[in-house]
Amino acid sequence: ELWPFDQKFYLVLNLAIGGIWGGTVSPEIFPVEFIVDYVKVYQQPCD
Numbered sequence: 001e002l003w004p005f006d007q008k009f010y011l012v013l014n015l016a017i018g019g020i021w022g023g024t025v026s027p028e029i030f031p032v033e034f035i036v037d038y039v040k041v042y043q044q045p046c047d
Contacts, residue, residue: 011039
């Protein structure tokens with residue numbers, strides 16, 4: 001039986017700016033950087 005994660009895959013990270021909850025965005029804040037130092041992926045132990 002094949003499992004979906006028995007192959008290479010990508011992890012997508014996103015930072016949303018503005019929107020309905022965030023309100024309007026001032027153009028003065030750009031350009032900005034979204035710097036990620038570390039990402040840790042956990043796996044549940046098998047029963």
